[in-house]
Amino acid sequence: MEVSAGGESPQKVQSMATFGCGILYDAKWQNPFHTANKIKDYLTGSTKPIYHPLNDCGDHVVVINSRDIAMPGIEWEKRVYFHHTGYPGGASWTLAWELHQKDPTLVLRKAVYNQLSKNLLRRGRIARLHIFPDDKIPDSILQNISGQIRQLRPVPKRLDHYSEEEVKNFPKVFDWPREYIIQ
Amino acid sequence: MTSHTWNLFWGSSFVRTPLRNGVGRYVQQLQRVTFKFCKTHGGSQGMREFIEKDLVDFAKVNPGVVVYLKPRRHRSPCLKAEYLNGEEEYISAHNLSSSDIKKWVEYLRMRSGNPVERLRKYQHTDHPSIQGPWTPWTHRDPEINVTEFPSEKLSAAHVTEKTATEQVIELFEKQKIASGSNTS
Amino acid sequence: MMSVFGKTSSLLRVLPAVAACRNITTSACMFGIKSRWVAPYRKELLKRQKKMERMGITHQLKRSEYIEWNYDAEVYAFGKRLGEQFDNNILREALTDSSYISQERVRQQELGVPEPALTMTSNNELATAGSHIIADYSIKYLRSALPLFPEEGIRSLVDYLTSSEVMAEVGLGIGLKDLILCKEYPPTPETVGKCFQAVVGALNASTSLSQCQLFVRDFVVTQLIGKDLNEIWEIENPMEAMQDILGRSGRGEPEPRLIFESGKNTLEAVYHVGIYSDKEFIGSGYGETVGTAVDQAARDALRRFFQTTAASPPLPFGKENVKLKAEPNLSVEDWSLEKAKNIITC
Numbered sequence: 001m002e003v004s005a006g007g008e009s010p011q012k013v014q015s016m017a018t019f020g021c022g023i024l025y026d027a028k029w030q031n032p033f034h035t036a037n038k039i040k041d042y043l044t045g046s047t048k049p050i051y052h053p054l055n056d057c058g059d060h061v062v063v064i065n066s067r068d069i070a071m072p073g074i075e076w077e078k079r080v081y082f083h084h085t086g087y088p089g090g091a092s093w094t095l096a097w098e099l100h101q102k103d104p105t106l107v108l109r110k111a112v113y114n115q116l117s118k119n120l121l122r123r124g125r126i127a128r129l130h131i132f133p134d135d136k137i138p139d140s141i142l143q144n145i146s147g148q149i150r151q152l153r154p155v156p157k158r159l160d161h162y163s164e165e166e167v168k169n170f171p172k173v174f175d176w177p178r179e180y181i182i183q
Numbered sequence: 184m185t186s187h188t189w190n191l192f193w194g195s196s197f198v199r200t201p202l203r204n205g206v207g208r209y210v211q212q213l214q215r216v217t218f219k220f221c222k223t224h225g226g227s228q229g230m231r232e233f234i235e236k237d238l239v240d241f242a243k244v245n246p247g248v249v250v251y252l253k254p255r256r257h258r259s260p261c262l263k264a265e266y267l268n269g270e271e272e273y274i275s276a277h278n279l280s281s282s283d284i285k286k287w288v289e290y291l292r293m294r295s296g297n298p299v300e301r302l303r304k305y306q307h308t309d310h311p312s313i314q315g316p317w318t319p320w321t322h323r324d325p326e327i328n329v330t331e332f333p334s335e336k337l338s339a340a341h342v343t344e345k346t347a348t349e350q351v352i353e354l355f356e357k358q359k360i361a362s363g364s365n366t367s
Numbered sequence: 368m369m370s371v372f373g374k375t376s377s378l379l380r381v382l383p384a385v386a387a388c389r390n391i392t393t394s395a396c397m398f399g400i401k402s403r404w405v406a407p408y409r410k411e412l413l414k415r416q417k418k419m420e421r422m423g424i425t426h427q428l429k430r431s432e433y434i435e436w437n438y439d440a441e442v443y444a445f446g447k448r449l450g451e452q453f454d455n456n457i458l459r460e461a462l463t464d465s466s467y468i469s470q471e472r473v474r475q476q477e478l479g480v481p482e483p484a485l486t487m488t489s490n491n492e493l494a495t496a497g498s499h500i501i502a503d504y505s506i507k508y509l510r511s512a513l514p515l516f517p518e519e520g521i522r523s524l525v526d527y528l529t530s531s532e533v534m535a536e537v538g539l540g541i542g543l544k545d546l547i548l549c550k551e552y553p554p555t556p557e558t559v560g561k562c563f564q565a566v567v568g569a570l571n572a573s574t575s576l577s578q579c580q581l582f583v584r585d586f587v588v589t590q591l592i593g594k595d596l597n598e599i600w601e602i603e604n605p606m607e608a609m610q611d612i613l614g615r616s617g618r619g620e621p622e623p624r625l626i627f628e629s630g631k632n633t634l635e636a637v638y639h640v641g642i643y644s645d646k647e648f649i650g651s652g653y654g655e656t657v658g659t660a661v662d663q664a665a666r667d668a669l670r671r672f673f674q675t676t677a678a679s680p681p682l683p684f685g686k687e688n689v690k691l692k693a694e695p696n697l698s699v700e701d702w703s704l705e706k707a708k709n710i711i712t713c
Contacts, residue, residue, distance in 0.1 A: 146628070
């Protein structure tokens with residue numbers, strides 16, 4: 001290791017340490033709106049004890065598996081995203097499932113953007129959010145990640161993800177009656 | 184008055200003391216005070232009364248303050264205080280009673296001479312934290328350094344309640360143990 | 368009187384016209400918000416001031432040029448304010464700069480006095496005596512207050528305290544600016560600093576050495592409060608110094624290790640490096656490069672050795688009694704953990 005010649009003040013380099021770092025979040029099976037509420041705190045830096053409104057100390061948040069987010073109830077069919085081109089007759093209404101088909105990162109990004117405080121810092125904060133539809137992250141980003149946010153709810157395990165042996169050994173609560181006929 | 188106009192005149196500052204006053208010993212910061220008054224005009228009556236009754240006592244109690252009297256014909260009375268840091272304060276004493284002037288003199292005597300400004304903080308410390316400032320790595324498990332991201336272990340949600348499936352498995356295990364002990 | 372009335376009536380006649388011309392009657396103006404004129408007014412004042420400075424016609428009046436000025440009273444109050452008993456003549460000598468005497472001599476010669484008989488003496492001797500007292504006391508005080516701090520550091524702290532900037536700051540802070548007799552006005556920092564040293568010398572001559580030392584402690588040594596001692600004395604190569612210290616103490620080589628890192632491909636890269644010797648933590652530091660972090664960690668380790676971290680106790684002032692220490696502290700070349708163990712710290 002080389003040693004730098006010029007001594008810098010410890011206060012200065014220590015304040016460097018409070019800068020943002022990269023944090024990972026796995027959006028698989030997560031509610032995008034509850035997720036946005038959590039990610040918002042990391043983007044603004046309000047998870048840190050040194051937080052102050054004038055102190056720009058937010059972290060970068062890298063979200064993976066945004067294609068696999070889970071919406072509650074009938075949100076996919078009923079939630080509508082509005083856009084207007086600015087020209088007469090330019091209004092358009094896109095359903096959540098349509099938007100998700102077009103770009104699987106947009107639902108989450110819009111959810112976070114809507115929850116950020118509405119001021120001049122909003123654009124800068126949303127720029128710290130990096131969303132990827134699957135779990136493939138570029139190496140340059142992966143190298144800067146130094147932590148992971150816990151998911152909000154456990155990811156359910158599908159039946160076909162269990163091995164055959166596990167399924168066989170699973171306790172049977174009851175047997176179907178002999179005369180029970182499935183039509 | 185808008186806050187902008189306020190700041191144009193009064194500004195803001197932090198708590199400070201001239202020359203670390205009071206750490207070793209306390210030095211009164213008022214170095215001289217000038218009483219300007221008229222000998223005949225009614226507006227200076229309170230000032231004249233103060234000079235006759237209280238000024239000598241004030242000078243005796245405060246030997247570190249140089250007191251000047253400046254009679255001026257037919258002009259309004261005033262107090263001018265000068266402080267060790269070079270600041271000056273002027274107070275109009277027109278038509279003030281002697282007890283009012285006594286209070287103003289007391290105010291001038293107690294001041295540090297620093298401009299009266301809005302204080303951004305009401306306390307000051309040279310050592311904001313003796314443990315050092317917080318960093319993202321304070322109280323963090325060093326195991327994270329060698330973790331490969333994305334990590335299942337760090338990502339999994341904290342489960343507070345048992346799921347129905349887990350409860351069933353638990354019941355099943357209990358039954359198995361009970362039946363096993365019965366047979367043996 | 369008539370003329371006054373005449374003027375008033377003419378003013379009154381003009382007034383309605385003025386009111387008619389006034390087109391800005393916003394609520395801001397009516398409620399007395401004056402920010403419309405504040406900026407232009409201040410700009411105009413600044414312009415005039417700069418013009419006067421360009422023309423060289425700004426004259427700063429000395430306080431002693433005012434009518435309300437009594438030098439005897441001022442000198443008396445000076446001593447009383449500081450809570451000291453000065454000998455009046457010695458104090459006056461301390462307040463007289465040599466430039467003032469030469470100026471007076473020239474002035475008298477110009478007035479026609481062939482051999483001016485000036486009885487004043489300049490403060491040169493008192494200043495020399497005072498500077499010795501200040502340096503002597505502060506070095507003994509600091510050795511005692513910072514027993515583990517190396518002698519080189521103590522010396523540079525004393526150099527800082529006796530520098531003309533600090534002396535001038537203290538001199539101005541106790542009100543020497545108006546009292547000092549010198550050629551120029553406002554007096555230069557060197558003159559004020561020298562005058563302050565002379566005041567210390569005068570106090571020694573007027574009272575006792577112990578009283579004078581208390582004065583030095585209260586006014587000079589307190590200037591270290593709020594200052595980072597390690598910034599005043601900076602070690603050029605901390606890693607080498609620490610290696611030497613560990614070597615002399617019979618400890619293992621210092622081993623820098625990365626504790627945490629973040630954003631290593633970015634502009635906001637931060638590294639947290641700890642230094643270990645014989646698998647024992649010595650110190651840690653941060654940096655935007657690994658090299659800086661190692662350097663900072665070495666400095667932190669030295670701060671821990673010398674007990675000058677932010678967590679170490681403050682310098683003793685006030686009623687606390689400090690035993691002055693004449694023998695020098697350990698030098699950086701001799702400093703080792705074994706020797707430091709034998710030093711009593713309070």
